[in-house]
Amino acid sequence: MSEVIVITSGKGGVGKTTTSANVGTGLAMLGEKVVLIDTDIGLRNLDVVMGLENRIVYNLVDVVEGNCRMKQALIKDKRYPDLFLLPSAQTRDKSSVTPGQMRKLVEDLREDFDYILLDCPAGIEQGFKNAIAGADRAFVVTTPEVSAIRDADRIIGLLEANEITKTDLIVNRIRMDMVRRGDMMSIEDVTDILGIPVIGAVPDDEEIVISTNQGEPLVGMNSFSGQAYLNICRRILGQEVPLMELERSRGFFTRFTGFLKRA
Amino acid sequence: MSKINLFEILTKRNSGDIAKKRLQFLLITDRTGCTPEILELIKDDMIKAISKYMEIDAKGLEVKITQMEALEGSDRLPVLYASIPIRTLLTKGTYL
Numbered sequence: 001m002s003e004v005i006v007i008t009s010g011k012g013g014v015g016k017t018t019t020s021a022n023v024g025t026g027l028a029m030l031g032e033k034v035v036l037i038d039t040d041i042g043l044r045n046l047d048v049v050m051g052l053e054n055r056i057v058y059n060l061v062d063v064v065e066g067n068c069r070m071k072q073a074l075i076k077d078k079r080y081p082d083l084f085l086l087p088s089a090q091t092r093d094k095s096s097v098t099p100g101q102m103r104k105l106v107e108d109l110r111e112d113f114d115y116i117l118l119d120c121p122a123g124i125e126q127g128f129k130n131a132i133a134g135a136d137r138a139f140v141v142t143t144p145e146v147s148a149i150r151d152a153d154r155i156i157g158l159l160e161a162n163e164i165t166k167t168d169l170i171v172n173r174i175r176m177d178m179v180r181r182g183d184m185m186s187i188e189d190v191t192d193i194l195g196i197p198v199i200g201a202v203p204d205d206e207e208i209v210i211s212t213n214q215g216e217p218l219v220g221m222n223s224f225s226g227q228a229y230l231n232i233c234r235r236i237l238g239q240e241v242p243l244m245e246l247e248r249s250r251g252f253f254t255r256f257t258g259f260l261k262r263a
Numbered sequence: 264m265s266k267i268n269l270f271e272i273l274t275k276r277n278s279g280d281i282a283k284k285r286l287q288f289l290l291i292t293d294r295t296g297c298t299p300e301i302l303e304l305i306k307d308d309m310i311k312a313i314s315k316y317m318e319i320d321a322k323g324l325e326v327k328i329t330q331m332e333a334l335e336g337s338d339r340l341p342v343l344y345a346s347i348p349i350r351t352l353l354t355k356g357t358y359l
Binding site for chain 2: 183184186
């Protein structure tokens with residue numbers, strides 16, 4: 001049975017595309033057949049984060065308009081045999097596609113894939129409506145900031161109104177050092193406010209910038225964020241994975257030396 | 264490493280808590296769809312209605328939406344809270 005997941009946030013720049021790329025790649029790594037769909041028509045980015053920008057021939061709008069067959073537009077990721085990308089169109093706008101067309105496109109892909117991941121554009125307008133149209137469940141990405149959480153709350157309400165009841169939260173860019181000194185909301189604070197289950201917590205990590213520079217998703221790699229993304233994928237597959245201990249246990253000695261360094 | 268002096272440590276606010284408190288209030292108004300403009304209209308109408316019966320301090324009147332404490336097994340409901348300072352009671356009958 002295939003599952004269609006939309007990755008959304010409301011606010012821009014909180015990490016939807018990075019999350020889509022890493023969760024999609026991670027699921028493929030774990031042996032699932034995955035297609036990633038960039039639904040941000042006019043501002044496509046998932047192709048560059050995936051490092052597949054030079055291989056685009058046809059795009060989502062071409063498929064919807066019947067200019068090509070689905071198979072022609074899907075880009076096969078050479079790193080994993082079962083990972084595909086359906087890129088968005090760069091020279092068109094959100095009104096080129098309707099929610100009905102998106103629903104049909106997703107339905108057609110269900111036969112061939114285990115997971116269909118939709119990378120949603122920022123905002124709550126047409127692009128958002130298109131992206132959520134065919135989704136079974138949603139991941140709401142937020143950062144521990146007032147503006148991102150406010151937008152996430154609005155998105156959760158809109159998802160409910162559109163009868164997407166299975167909604168999980170991904171708290172992105174957590175800085176444990178700041179949480180520890182009380183200058184950043186903790187994962188518990190965020191879930192307390194938003195009231196939906198957390199499927200993942202990803203630390204703020206320089207490695208993400210490096211991976212995006214290279215066009216190589218870092219899921220599964222030996223970094224905190226790489227492991228956090230892999231944990232999300234395992235939870236999607238139904239495995240019980242506890243939230244990663246982002247805060248490494250600090251003994252008295254490290255705390256003491258840390259204090260000396262600061263002073 | 265940044266230098267943190269005693270003054271900074273003693274006066275430092277927990278901005279994470281500030282963020283959480285601000286969000287809690289913000290989301291109540293967002294969720295109920297009650298904008299500050301609507302609150303202002305409610306406030307004006309309240310002043311008009313109450314002024315028929317007593318003299319109130321319109322400037323000191325405060326209206327806000329907060330959240331009620333959760334009752335057993337139910338969701339927390341929003342509550343319209345109004346604080347209205349009274350100057351003089353006009354209903355002379357009770358206070359001669």
